[in-house]
Amino acid sequence: MVVTRNRRRDLERSLPRHESPVILLDNGSTDGTPALVRRRFPHIQVVELGRNLGAPARNLGVRLARTPYVAFADDDSWWADGALRRAADVLDAHPRLAVLAARMLVGPEERLDPICMDMAASPLAAEPDLPGPAVLGFLACGAVVRRKMYLAAGGFDDVVFFFGEEERLALDLAAAGWGLAYVEDVVAHHHPSPSRDARGRLALATRNAVLNAVLRRPWPVVARVMLTAARGGPAERRGLRDALRRLPRALTRRRVLSPSLEAARRSLELPRS
Structure with missing residues (x-):
């Protein structure tokens, strides 16, 4: 499943590399993306959303899917040959696994994403019924989810x-008792x-760090994240202002993690030797 908005050139490069079936969710593109995809890639199911729904567009794609597992991709990413068959085998063999990272x-030089390095060295306790290091996060453009658990x-x-x-989402899945794991031999490419x-991305990252903290973390953590943003540069302060505008909605959905899960989440913030 691919989510896109005004990235037709990236799609012309990435879509030929995808295995079928593919659902493309268009977040209100104005550059002719839906028409291009229908003309060039008629085997792909195109869903025009008419406006930018952001990441929640994936929810519609997962509901439309008819497979037990759904692989995510962005318009500038794709899965390596055989990766999805391997991912399905891993998920079949590990029924508690909700997200395979x-x-x-x-890039063309195929550098390992630094986030993957962090996941491979996860400090979380090993879980014997998972196929790799346990994690509390993932990259959406390189993840395969168990459809039923994602929707739940x-x-x-x-x-x-x-x-x-x-x-x-990762924290809520873990809170429900589902597993998330980094699986090194399932490979995706991101250009x-x-x-x-x-x-703009730094402002977004700051805004969403604040909002994620408000949604699930204790108040001292929220205060620390906000203070860090306030002491940052113009982009960080802009992100903080944007977060404050969304604060009422975040507060209505606030549900603090259990002490054990908060301790696990906090362990990811500690310096590593």
């Missing part, structure tokens, strides 16, 4: 909307689109 290779946890939400949307606004 793949190894993500970035509510999928992605419109408070965070986009960028960093994985954290709240980041050149049409990216670095300062």
Whole structure:
């Protein structure tokens, strides 16, 4: 499943690399993306959403899927040959696994994404019924989810909307007793689109760090995250202001983690030797 918005050039490169079936969710593109995909890739199911739903667009795609597992991709990412067959085998063999986080290779030089390095070295306790290191996060463009569990946890939400949307879902899946694991031999490729606004993404990252904290973390953690943003540069302060505008909605959905899960989440913030 692919979510896109105004990235037709990236799709022309990535879509030929996808295995069928593929659902493409278009978040209100104005560059002719749906028409292009229907003309060039008639085997792909195109769903025009008419507006930008952000990450929650994936929820509709998961509901439309008819398979027990759903692989996510962005318009600038794709799965390696055989990766999805391997992912299905792993999920079949590990029934508690709700999210399989793949190894993500970035750019033509295929650098390992630093987030994957962190997941491979996860400090969380090993869980014998999982196929790799236990994690409390993942990269949405390189993850395969168990459809039933994803929907039961509510999928992605419109408070965070986009960028960093994985954290709240990962925590809720773990709170429900489901497993998330990094599986190194399932591989995805990510060639980041050149049409990216670095300062805008930093503001988004800051906004959503605050919102994720409000949604699930204790108040001292929320205060620390907000203070860090307030002491940052213009982009971080902009992100904090944007978060405050969304605060009422976040508060209505606030549900603090159990002490044991909060301790696990906090362990990910500790310096590593």
